[in-house]
Amino acid sequence: MKKRILTALVAAGLLVCPAVAAEQGVTDSEIVVGEVNPYTGPPALLGVAHTVGMKLAFAEANAVGVNGRKLKLLTEDDGYVTSRTLQSVRKLIDVDKVFAITGISGTGQSTAAMSILEKAGIPTIISVAPATDQFVPPRKNVFVIGQVYSEGIRQLTLYLADKNPGKKWAIITQDDDYGLVVREGFDKAAEEKKINVVYSAKYKKGQSDFSSEMLRLKESDAEVFLAGGIISENVAMLKELEKLSYKPVVGIFWPGRVEAVLKLAGPASDGLYAVDYVEPLAGPAGKAFLEKAKALLPENEFKSINRYTESGYAAGRVLVEAIRRCGKDVTRDCVISELEKTDNFETGVMAPISFGAGKRFSSQKVQIMQADYGTLSYKPAP
């Protein structure tokens, strides 16, 4: 009798064990991934687009399946508010029990979530707003795809300095951490190229009227202008310059390198220089990406595509590949280890992505592009 009970207990244990040992967010048929981004308010422009990219990567993978499983994406809106980002990350991990997390909102938001992510040990890919604090010191489970803002601005400034030797420069930046890194990158390049800055100013975040700044810029006779705004600020600056009939060479940065800026700024945006680490949508790689997206995304999602869709897609592809390489036995440890082994992985929307032992930042190569108002697009700069 005792033996029978023991056998029954062992059998029951064997039945229960796989369920107990099963990885959070992984079932026989699906793998659940969570994403936190702003989907409301002005920053929704980046959040929605990024998630569309992630959905595209998952749709592509689900068409054939990932070792017999489908990928499911759960999204949480943080409204670009740090406390909500933390709530959302905790909800995805503890309530929705996701296997991995992607996103995550802005620089400050993702940096604040680092301790939660590290403690949870959940595979994480940050691909919206890369920043040094996210990968220095490197965290075992957190991988960052992209390039840091300061390096992007440095490259843009170096390019414009080479193209416009001996010219007078102006720079306007936002009075927050974003503005600081923009200035940091600019200052580095300015020192390297001995740039002559004739006008430098900071504006208050949320400022909408730049008439006095642009007037002073004109008075300074600046010939090259680095507009350090994001979207509405850059549009306001360009419109103001147009009103003053003043046409310096203008450079903008990738958070504002969305087609909507060209539409809003009108003809004043023609010829604008921008820097980015994702391919311009009007280039051959961008066109191929759009073709793919058209076939797999519903029309409303297709319409929201911008540069963040490409970064979301690249992050999705990298994650899917790591999961695929784990075979049937998808565990956090395995996926983290496979993510670490990512080497020159081609996504088609940016330079090949690589991580490594102790290397958690892909440090993407940037390229300079130029706006074409006629086609409302950016093309590789000559």
Added chain:
Amino acid sequence: MRSGDFKESYASLVVLTDSRWVWFWSAVLVATLVGAPFAVNAYLLSLVTLVLITVTGALGLNLLTGMTGLISLGHAGFLVLGAFAYAVVVVKYKFPSLAGFAAAAIVPALFSIAVGLPSLRLRGLYLAITTLAFSYIINNIILDASSITGGARGIAVQRPEFLGLDFSSDQAFALLCLFVAAVALFACLNIRRSRIGRAFMAIRDNDIAARTMGINLQWFKLYAFMTCAVMTGLAGALMGIYLSFVSVEGFPFLLSIEALAILIVGGLGSALGAVLGTLFVILLPEVVRILFGLIGGSLEAGLSTGVHEVKSIIYGVIIILFLRFEPRGLVGVWRDAKRLWVHWPLRY
């Protein structure tokens, strides 16, 4: 069973409560809250922690706006001051956490004098705009004093450790927040039944009449500002620790509006109202999410990407409904329910 609210002495009029049941249920609530961090999952625990921090801040504003009638739109300014005071003292100057909390209370209190002084001659919308300007000035000072505050980059903050207690776990930190919220609640309840509290309410109801009765308006208005700043500063320090990162960005102006919404929905001038309002405002998105989850389908999917937009719409509608139909807020609903329970089947 209670059958009425007859008071036989002045002392019984100002006693915290004359009901043993209230003490009993309060003890049960405290025991539940002390045990909750060990029973709920990390997500619920973070919600509880956020509620407790917000309660502390809302109680501070309730003293100023609810009890004294001084409208403030600069609440986020006191919050950010408290957060930075803690972070600078503990992280930059390596003082112990207790010194950080002391700074989080003292620094906003000192700044409150600066904004409190104009309040002696201003009221209503004029005061609201003055406090709003104060909030912007504080943000600019913090951004410009980057050598001390880290400027726009902010300061990373670790969980505190003091008196031999380690608050690095989520549970321990929630208990610390519970302790601060409970002390703030008791302070508010006791201020209300003291001479100071009565002076605050007299100023709110009619400051000229209050002055003729011998109340020193200057002193009590400044006192209201300073008490509010102390509580809000402590809430700011806890919020900074909760976010693990203190920056001006983490304390947007919207927080000032949200704090006022909490008081209006909860019931202006009531400590219980501040608690109920906080519960309502913080838990509203969760309730909305659960309700939409029950409906399921595309509505639920839509909500997962727009819960805060829906929340904002519902906020607005609810505030309008409260102002129109129940200006006493949730605390009014609570009192009606209590009266119905005590007097039933009689109407009064």
